[in-house]
Amino acid sequence: MKAPRTDEAGLRSDAARNRARIVETARELFRARGIDVPMSTIARHADVGVATLFRRFPTRDALVTEVFTEQIARCQALLDEAVDDPDPWRGFRRLLEFTCTEQLDDRGFTEAFLALFADEVDYRKRRRDVETAFGKLVRRAQEAGRLRPDFAPGDLVMILLANGGLRNAPPEHAKDLSRRFVAYLLQTFGTEDAAEREPLPPAGPLGLHHAQGQGTAS
Numbered sequence: 353m354k355a356p357r358t359d360e361a362g363l364r365s366d367a368a369r370n371r372a373r374i375v376e377t378a379r380e381l382f383r384a385r386g387i388d389v390p391m392s393t394i395a396r397h398a399d400v401g402v403a404t405l406f407r408r409f410p411t412r413d414a415l416v417t418e419v420f421t422e423q424i425a426r427c428q429a430l431l432d433e434a435v436d437d438p439d440p441w442r443g444f445r446r447l448l449e450f451t452c453t454e455q456l457d458d459r460g461f462t463e464a465f466l467a468l469f470a471d472e473v474d475y476r477k478r479r480r481d482v483e484t485a486f487g488k489l490v491r492r493a494q495e496a497g498r499l500r501p502d503f504a505p506g507d508l509v510m511i512l513l514a515n516g517g518l519r520n521a522p523p524e525h526a527k528d529l530s531r532r533f534v535a536y537l538l539q540t541f542g543t544e545d546a547a548e549r550e551p552l553p554p555a556g557p558l559g560l561h562h563a564q565g566q567g568t569a570s
Contacts (some may be wrong), residue, residue: 374398382460441498450514
């Protein structure tokens with residue numbers, strides 16, 4: 353009897369397809385709903401059994417790590433580029449703008465990046481590397497006199513939590529609101545005089561009535 357055909361990962365072809373489908377399904381569900389989507393829901397949407405899902409990914413942490421490894425690497429590469437920028441304030445600005453835009457595009461990524469959930473050694477190491485690099489960027493921008501001295505690296509969490517609230521805005525306005533919000537923040541964090549500040553992006557058309565009920569939005 354012939355042995356089952358295997359791919360480079362040593363999995364049978366059908367098992368490899370199941371694994372890829374699970375990862376892609378989880379990515380879409382995490383993106384739309386966050387990382388707390390039940391594993392049974394992921395299995396159902398991927399058209400596989402729950403037992404099959406857990407054979408490939410014994411824990412939620414393992415699945416989340418697999419889904420977001422590429423994005424974490426991309427974020428880390430952008431951070432490294434910001435740290436190496438000869439102008440640390442420019443690097444700081446670009447990083448903050450990118451991170452807040454990415455947050456609105458992908459809810460799950462931000463939750464994964466912030467949550468203290470991962471047992472995977474490589475994931476924890478990546479996050480420590482990101483935190484160390486961001487702290488270095490903050491110090492360089494402060495030493496250059498461009499970033500206010502009382503800004504703390506941990507303020508990034510506060511920024512992301514606040515910016516994440518803009519997901520409750522009407523979808524057609526969320527990104528414009530985020531750009532204006534980030535511009536406000538950068539003016540607050542920077543040390544330039546008011547006359548040197550760049551103009552804010554245009555204000556959105558929303559009125560106070562749009563905020564009704566948003567406090568309970570999920």
